[in-house]
Amino acid sequence: xxxxxxxxxxxxxxxxxxxxxxxxxxxxxxxxxxxxxxxxxxxxxxxxxxxxxxxxxxxxxxxxxxxxxxxxxxxxxxxxxxxxxxxxxxxxxxxxxxxxxxxxxxxxxxxxxxxxxxxxxxxxxxxxxxxxxxxxxxxxxxxxxxxxxxxxxxxxxxxxxxxxxxxxxxxxxxxxxxxxxxxxxxxxxxxxxxxxxxxxxxxxxxxxxxxxxxxxxxxxxxxxxxxxxxxxxxxxxxxxxxxxxxxxxxxxxxxxxxxxxxxxxxxxxxxxxxxxxxxxxxxxxxxxxxxxxxxxxxxxxxxxxxxxxxxxxxxxxxxxxxxxxxxxxxxxxxxxxxxxxxxxxxxxxxxxxxxxxxxxxxxxxxxxxxxxxxxxxxxxxxxxxxxxxxxxxxxxxxxxxxxxxxxxxxxxxxxxxxxxxxxxxxxxxxxxx
Amino acid sequence: xxxxxxxxxxxxxxxxxxxxxxxxxxxxxxxxxxxxxxxxxxxxxxxxxxxxxxxxxxxxxxxxxxxxxxxxxxxxxxxxxxxxxxxxxxxxxxxxxxxxxxxxxxxxxxxxxxxxxxxxxxxxxxxxxxxxxxxxxxxxxxxxxxxxxxxxxxxxxxxxxxxxxxxxxxxxxxxxxxxxxxxxxxxxxxxxxxxxxxxxxxxxxxxxxxxxxxxxxxxxxxxxxxxxxxxxxxxxxxxxxxxxxxxxxxxxxxxxxxxxxxxxxxxxxxxxxxxxxxxxxxxxxxxxxxxxxxxxxxxxxxxxxxxxxxxxxxxxxxxxxxxxxxxxxxxxxxxxxxxxxxxxxxxxxxxxxxxxxxxxxxxxxxxxxxxxxxxxxxxxxxxxxxxxxxxxxxxxxxxxxxxxxxxxxxxxxxxxxxxxxxxxxxxxxxxxx
Numbered sequence: 003x004x005x006x007x008x009x010x011x012x013x014x015x016x017x018x019x020x021x022x023x024x025x026x027x028x029x030x031x032x033x034x035x036x037x038x039x040x041x042x043x044x045x046x047x048x049x050x051x052x053x054x055x056x057x058x059x060x061x062x063x064x065x066x067x068x069x070x071x072x073x074x075x076x077x078x079x080x081x082x083x084x085x086x087x088x089x090x091x092x093x094x095x096x097x098x099x100x101x102x103x104x105x106x107x108x109x110x111x112x113x114x115x116x117x118x119x120x121x122x123x124x125x126x127x128x129x130x131x132x133x134x135x136x137x138x139x140x141x142x143x144x145x146x147x148x149x150x151x152x153x154x155x156x157x158x159x160x161x162x163x164x165x166x167x168x169x170x171x172x173x174x175x176x177x178x179x180x181x182x183x184x185x186x187x188x189x190x191x192x193x194x195x196x197x198x199x200x201x202x203x204x205x206x207x208x209x210x211x212x213x214x215x216x217x218x219x220x221x222x223x224x225x226x227x228x229x230x231x232x233x234x235x236x237x238x239x240x241x242x243x244x245x246x247x248x249x250x251x252x253x254x255x256x257x258x259x260x261x262x263x264x265x266x267x268x269x270x271x272x273x274x275x276x277x278x279x280x281x282x283x284x285x286x287x288x289x290x291x292x293x294x295x296x297x298x299x300x301x302x303x304x305x306x307x308x309x310x311x312x313x314x315x316x317x318x319x320x321x322x323x324x325x326x327x328x329x330x331x332x333x334x335x336x337x338x339x340x341x342x343x344x345x346x347x348x349x350x351x352x353x354x355x356x357x358x359x360x361x362x363x364x365x366x367x368x369x370x371x372x373x374x375x376x377x378x379x380x381x382x383x384x385x386x387x388x389x390x391x392x393x394x395x396x397x398x399x400x401x402x403x404x405x406x407x408x409x410x411x412x413x414x415x416x417x418x419x420x421x422x423x424x425x426x427x428x429x430x431x432x433x434x435x
Numbered sequence: 436x437x438x439x440x441x442x443x444x445x446x447x448x449x450x451x452x453x454x455x456x457x458x459x460x461x462x463x464x465x466x467x468x469x470x471x472x473x474x475x476x477x478x479x480x481x482x483x484x485x486x487x488x489x490x491x492x493x494x495x496x497x498x499x500x501x502x503x504x505x506x507x508x509x510x511x512x513x514x515x516x517x518x519x520x521x522x523x524x525x526x527x528x529x530x531x532x533x534x535x536x537x538x539x540x541x542x543x544x545x546x547x548x549x550x551x552x553x554x555x556x557x558x559x560x561x562x563x564x565x566x567x568x569x570x571x572x573x574x575x576x577x578x579x580x581x582x583x584x585x586x587x588x589x590x591x592x593x594x595x596x597x598x599x600x601x602x603x604x605x606x607x608x609x610x611x612x613x614x615x616x617x618x619x620x621x622x623x624x625x626x627x628x629x630x631x632x633x634x635x636x637x638x639x640x641x642x643x644x645x646x647x648x649x650x651x652x653x654x655x656x657x658x659x660x661x662x663x664x665x666x667x668x669x670x671x672x673x674x675x676x677x678x679x680x681x682x683x684x685x686x687x688x689x690x691x692x693x694x695x696x697x698x699x700x701x702x703x704x705x706x707x708x709x710x711x712x713x714x715x716x717x718x719x720x721x722x723x724x725x726x727x728x729x730x731x732x733x734x735x736x737x738x739x740x741x742x743x744x745x746x747x748x749x750x751x752x753x754x755x756x757x758x759x760x761x762x763x764x765x766x767x768x769x770x771x772x773x774x775x776x777x778x779x780x781x782x783x784x785x786x787x788x789x790x791x792x793x794x795x796x797x798x799x800x801x802x803x804x805x806x807x808x809x810x811x812x813x814x815x816x817x818x819x820x821x822x823x824x825x826x827x828x829x830x831x832x833x834x835x836x837x838x839x840x841x842x843x844x845x846x847x848x849x850x851x852x853x854x855x856x857x858x859x860x861x862x863x864x865x866x867x868x
Contacts, residue, residue: 044635101830202477397534435821
């Protein structure tokens with residue numbers, strides 16, 4: 003074909019000209035004299051109009067052979083057509099089938115069970131809802147990179163194969179040559195702390211792993227996490243950075259992904275309420291609040307999903323729960339000087355019951371206290387030698403946090419189960435495709 | 436302290452005002468009446484000047500207790516001072532030690548062996564050379580995200596835990612609940628192909644793994660790869676995208692990371708020659724060329740590092756070697772219609788002998804040919820069912836490539852061994868820190 007090719011998203015630039023567009027058939031309709039092809043190419047939707055007495059007989063004949071998800075090329079004059087799906091139309095003069103599609107295409111225009119959809123994730127990704135989620139995920143990812151780049155943070159890629167480990171349970175392990183077992187990282191934080199001393203302000207952006215037999219809507223075995231770490235930040239600076247980041251992400255999606263939010267029927271009025279400052283609740287006050295609402299949680303417990311829902315129900319924006327009891331949290335969190343039973347930490351709970359999206363803390367910078375906690379937890383001391391070194395030589399106050407990407411995307415998209423917000427989710431019973 | 440705090444990179448905005456800067460001591464010098472502290476905070480270098488008869492006795496006394504890498508806070512009036520390391524100076528009125536550093540700090544101002552440096556990578560990262568490399572790496576990473584974002588590519592995060600696998604040897608494996616073994620991904624490409632059919636133009640950006648007993652300067656067991664995949668691109672489109680990307684990255688670093696290139700003493704005249712179009716050499720011509728130069732390589736062989744060096748020696752910019760013999764390359768590459776002994780692929784070789792930084796190909800889109808190749812390679816057919824599905828239902832021409840991040844950063848930095856270009860390298864005998 004000698005006509006120029008175009009992707010659907012670029013068609014506006016070709017209005018009035020003849021172009022070829024390649025993509026996949028999503029809907030077909032014919033009156034016998036005029037036929038409509040709706041097609042997608044990943045960048046948008048396009049309607050092709052075939053008029054029987056205006057095209058060659060073989061073009062009309064080819065239309066009748068089309069099936070859902072056949073890969074085709076259509077050629078004709080492009081025009082804007084607000085009434086057409088996607089707002090674009092082509093008056094078809096040429097039609098070629100690039101790849102036919104048998105009639106048993108696994109995803110039909112009907113309801114499918116979730117296991118069937120997940121078994122055919124490679125096709126399910128093509129549905130308008132999944133495309134919208136994927137675009138919002140990407141927007142959030144790019145916004146995260148832009149946020150940190152503009153603020154002078156250095157991105158650091160921390161290792162996935164590790165000997166030293168942040169939390170003990172739920173580890174995937176693999177043989178590592180003659181070095182014994184390597185463990186898939188559950189966090190990049192410890193490495194991020196070393197990097198913060200070298201580069202000042204850093205963030206990580208990568209996959210993390212939990213070999214946990216959780217089957218909740220908020221758990222994946224493989225998920226992506228963003229972990230900033232800042233030298234000389236205290237717990238208050240840390241929370242300010244968190245609310246700056248999260249409000250930036252929400253604003254960016256509201257600004258640039260309106261069409262996708264509409265496709266998902268997201269109530270954007272809820273997202274518009276996500277403005278700084280977020281709510282700050284001391285852990286002890288949070289316990290009082292949930293007990294008043296009927297929870298049996300008592301001081302010392304970590305907060306479960308139900309308690310979190312009780313807390314956020316009173317607020318229209320994210321809530322920080324601060325300063326948990328030491329025993330409910332990880333060994334590396336700094337003891338709270340004002341109440342040594344607690345640590346200088348925060349969980350950020352998303353509104354509308356989407357649960358925890360961030361866990362953060364000021365880190366323990368006292369060598370002796372950290373060593374004591376490592377021993378108390380029964381962690382392998384030699385694996386933490388380099389981590390203790392950071393407190394032995396020129397220790398420094400610092401703080402950081404981990405933002406769960408899928409939980410954040412799920413909340414902003416209004417998607418209750420995070421298995422939909424990653425291309426190929428990994429869960430306890432799900433390793434394929 | 437009630438004075439404002441500042442990071443060194445922000446000091447220009449505080450000229451003439453009293454500020455507090457926190458960081459780590461790198462150099463100390465005293466004449467008995469005047470003392471100089473050079474400190475770093477990850478954002479830059481700063482010189483503090485302490486004049487004995489202008490400060491309180493306890494401040495002068497504290498100076499004499501300082502050691503390398505002690506964490507300190509200095510307070511005083513900031514000014515620009517071109518003769519000072521980093522171009523910034525503070526007339527010290529206050530000095531506090533936040534974290535002292537014992538005299539046996541593991542990295543001293545002398546030559547250390549590479550194993551010692553790698554054992555103390557958490558400290559080695561702080562050296563000016565390592566900071567420069569890390570900043571250039573980040574610039575390249577951000578540039579990659581910007582390049583694809585601006586061109587309408589969708590970022591897709593492909594799974595690391597996989598059942599289906601791209602290449603067979605050198606796999607790390609881990610037990611995956613009741614699903615048998617999972618393998619750590621060597622590529623995200625197969626998933627990227629499914630995503631290209633859903634979203635049109637995609638790229639991945641993530642870690643990949645090779646459990647290979649390689650000990651060359653170009654191999655890591657864990658490294659980062661960027662893998663674009665584009666529906667309807669052929670092998671020529673694919674190479675154009677590669678040269679667009681690589682020239683964009685080089686330009687961006689030249690434009691924004693001059694200071695870091697200077698720190699590394701990189702010959703930037705070589706980088707300025709990286710302009711499009713790159714050289715295109717057919718594999719057969721490449722064989723002729725290296726044989727003429729004395730290589731014993733013969734038609735059918737893959738090209739080794741020595742052959743690659745012979746090829747690029749004649750050119751001042753990257754070289755594509757195209758259309759390798761089928762048996763030298765992976766099963767998913769499309770048969771070359773013009774010569775079915777070969778496939779439609781390319782390797783991009785960096786100039787100056789830095790070797791292959793990209794491998795790309797048009798993908799086999801013919802169901803029967805692909806199935807034949809999977810059987811020929813003895814791959815587990817059932818694991819590739821979903822991948823074959825992409826050819827069964829609406830198959831489409833498409834092409835993509837993988838850019839090795841560490842090799843690209845190593846080349847642009849002029850760093851012969853890629854172990855220096857990632858924060859915590861993983862090699863056969865290196866799992867810590």
